Amino acid sequence: MSVLVTGANGFVGRAICMRAAATGLAVQAATRAAADLPSVGPSVAVGAVDESTCWQAALAGCSAVVHLAARAHIMRDVAADPLLEFRHVNVDGTLNLARQAAAARVRRFVFISSVKVNGEATQPGQPFGADDAPAPQDAYGVSKMEAEQGLRELAARTGMEVVIIRPPLVYGPGVKANFATMVRWLQRGVPLPLGAVNNQRSLVSLDNLVDLIITCLTHPAAANQTFMVSDGQDVSTTELLRSMGQALAANNQGHPARLLPVPAALLKAVAALLGKGDVVQRLCGSLQVDIVKTRELLGWAPLVTLDEGLRRVLLETYDETSF
Known part of the structure; x- marks a missing residue:
């Protein structure tokens, strides 16, 4: 299997590229600029991610996509219209890639979303579940929700399998x-x-998130599902x-x-x-977050404890x- 990893120079992207290559997957890494390209497998610089990005070279020969590239959550956003800025990258950019992936006969599209689609806070003992009604509270969360909705509609029209993963705070070597x-x-x-x-908070180690992403690339039961992920210990x-x-x-x-x-x-x-x-x-x-669905449907368990x-x-x- 050949896998395109977008945002391959990022905190999670680099780890995905290394782990995927170590497991025998052929990795095609995509980043904004050539200077950012990792050393694992072939690499393509695609420029800015938006509704006009051309993904043809990056998608060549790929049967799966892990889409990490995004406009990240910003604590003190100074954009005049934050939602518009998030939509350019996280919605329009994601759906543009997904449409081109479907046209290139990519079999599975794994989208790394965010727990912020569910909301900002829970009551102790009442975790968010993957199938709960979305309730984003900020522009970033809204943009991720809209991207999810667009991907599900595209999957229904084209037959390309979509997998959505919503991580909480991710930590690991190199985290800032x-x-x-x-x-x-x-x-x-x-x-x-x-x-x-x-309080009670769920976290996910980089090792555990990467392991779930790799699992979702090939597991038959992952197709067209949404999953929460954590270390399993709040x-x-x-x-x-x-x-x-x-x-x-x-x-x-x-x-x-x-x-x-x-x-x-x-x-x-x-x-x-x-x-x-x-x-x-x-x-x-x-x-x-509640990872019971992730455990039961995929037979997955966190690799490492908190x-x-x-x-x-x-x-x-x-x-x-x-x-």
Whole structure:
């Protein structure tokens, strides 16, 4: 099988290319610019991803596509019309690729969507499921939902199989953003007012996400299905920070977490006054996903536990010079 991987130079894309090649799949990597091309298999620079991108060269000989290229979620989006900007890439760009893939007789199209299609938060013990009604709360989530809808319609018209995967926060070697910020806090021994957060959050290690994507390329039962993915073990922010601190301290890369038991309600009130309510919501709110369908329909289970995933990323990636 020959697989086109879009966004092949990204955090997940590089891991997919390496894992796919290691399992014997022929990989065709696509990125925006030639300088970004990974070294695994043939590569094609396609330029900007939008409704006019030509994918002919990238799709040549491919029987499957893993579509990762997207306009990523942006915390402080300064675009005049964020939804319009997200639609150009995440909806128009995705459907343009999918139409060309169907015309090129690609058998299966694996689309990496987002848990944000389901919403921003859950009540503890009430996780999002793959077949729940979508309820996106921001422009990024809306664009991913619209891309999903368009792909399902295209699959019904053309017979090309579509698989949709909605990951929550992904972590692994090379991860940046909020996860890297938490590591930096722990490495520097910064006291954090997060010792009394009783939320529940699902995460997925890069290893587990990549394994599910590879599974979905060939598993017969994956065709035209939507799947949630996680490590299968939900944690509170307090538990996560403690586990991260222990892993860093065990390898002399940081300190055990110094967590102050400040009530979450107080944190939220102060954050609201400072205009940081969205940040504290991610730290104190719950967001869980249900992977029962993924397990049962595909016979899939996470390759690594949360603790092992954290150990790998913390011990293999971070030192103070990496920030």
